[in-house]
Amino acid sequence: MILDLDIGNTLSKWRLKDAESSEIRSRGAVWTREEWRPGADIPDLDVVEAVRISSVARAAVLEETVTLLRRQVRHVYVAHSTPEALGVVNGYDEPGRLGVDRWLGALAGYQLAGGCCAVDCGSAITIDFVLPGGAHLGGFIVPGLRLMKESLKLGTQNVAIDPESEADALLEPGRRTVDAVNHGIYMAAVSAINRIYSEVCDQQGVALPVLLTGGDARVISRGVQVPHAVWPDMVYGGLEASFPLTFAERAGKLSGAPAVPKPVSLEKIRAGLAFSMLL
Numbered sequence: 560m561i562l563d564l565d566i567g568n569t570l571s572k573w574r575l576k577d578a579e580s581s582e583i584r585s586r587g588a589v590w591t592r593e594e595w596r597p598g599a600d601i602p603d604l605d606v607v608e609a610v611r612i613s614s615v616a617r618a619a620v621l622e623e624t625v626t627l628l629r630r631q632v633r634h635v636y637v638a639h640s641t642p643e644a645l646g647v648v649n650g651y652d653e654p655g656r657l658g659v660d661r662w663l664g665a666l667a668g669y670q671l672a673g674g675c676c677a678v679d680c681g682s683a684i685t686i687d688f689v690l691p692g693g694a695h696l697g698g699f700i701v702p703g704l705r706l707m708k709e710s711l712k713l714g715t716q717n718v719a720i721d722p723e724s725e726a727d728a729l730l731e732p733g734r735r736t737v738d739a740v741n742h743g744i745y746m747a748a749v750s751a752i753n754r755i756y757s758e759v760c761d762q763q764g765v766a767l768p769v770l771l772t773g774g775d776a777r778v779i780s781r782g783v784q785v786p787h788a789v790w791p792d793m794v795y796g797g798l799e800a801s802f803p804l805t806f807a808e809r810a811g812k813l814s815g816a817p818a819v820p821k822p823v824s825l826e827k828i829r830a831g832l833a834f835s836m837l838l
């Protein structure tokens with residue numbers, strides 16, 4: 560079995576993948592912490608022959624995790640942001656400083672769609688752009704829904720946005736604190752994504768497919784107006800592409816990859832942008 564780990568600032572996600580059949584056998588998530596208990600937090604390591612890790616948590620968390628895993632697992636692969644990989648050129652002045660989850664998302668998105676806009680809706684919402692030739696432009700970092708809510712300190716922390724809510728309902732003015740906050744932060748997040756996408760496509764003269772991932776991808780998806788696909792395994796896709804282990808991975812097949820969304824025309828994006836400037 561292959562154990563894939565995606566250690567975020569809030570949640571550490573894991574999945575077990577069958578090295579022979581490439582099927583996903585199980586998956587889970589625990590709060591990001593410094594110490595793991597195999598068997599309780601993550602699967603028993605006896606069945607694991609290789610681990611692939613993406614981590615943006617504090618360096619100590621990654622160190623502890625790698626030390627623990629190396630005792631029991633033969634192959635431990637840790638992803639890092641590099642100046643170039645798989646046809647993508649990292650747009651950061653200091654490529655190693657780009658969050659590795661963003662880098663893996665960009666690699667997966669490029670592998671799947673060519674140029675793309677990769678949006679990761681987790682503790683932070685990150686919006687990264689890769690042009691069809693493989694140039695990563697850099698991106699945008701906005702606080703995630705949960706961080707925005709916590710920063711307000713209005714006692715509404717524990718009332719999450721219902722992931723089933725209709726986007727229309729979330730656009731109405733709230734008549735109590737919790738709704739005012741939830742609708743406000745939701746609008747802040749989706750307006751930022753919609754606007755940033757249009758601005759960058761306009762600047763670059765290209766309409767890019769949009770891919771969403773992260774814990775809040777589904778609810779944010781309802782408010783994103785441009786065509787897009789939700790790809791919960793996008794970061795794992797970057798791990799697969801960087802460290803291909805199974806037959807399917809070596810053939811370039813990324814698990815759980817959605818159909819590539821067809822972007823609207825650049826003319827339409829520009830018309831939308833021009834219209835929003837008039838208001």
Ligand SMILES: Nc1ncnc2c1ncn2[C@@H]1O[C@H](COP(=O)(O)OP(=O)(O)O)[C@@H](O)[C@H]1O
Pocket residue numbers: 566567568569570571572680681682683703704705706772773774775
């Ligand atoms: N069941 C859940 N438990 C915790 N957070 C959740 C859950 N469902 C959605 N979320 C949202 O997803 C975010 C975490 O998403 P994730 O992509 O795992 O973030 P990160 O990679 O930063 O740890 C939380 O901040 C919260 O807004």
Ligand SMILES: CC(C)(COP(=O)(O)O)[C@@H](O)C(=O)NCCC(=O)O
Pocket residue numbers: 567568569615656657658659660661679681682683684685700703
């Ligand atoms: C921006 C992030 C905090 C997002 O992390 P996440 O929300 O997935 O936990 C992470 O990618 C990170 O720590 N990046 C380093 C800074 C940068 O990318 O510029």
Ligand SMILES: [K+]
Pocket residue numbers: 679680681682683684685773
């Ligand atoms: K993120």
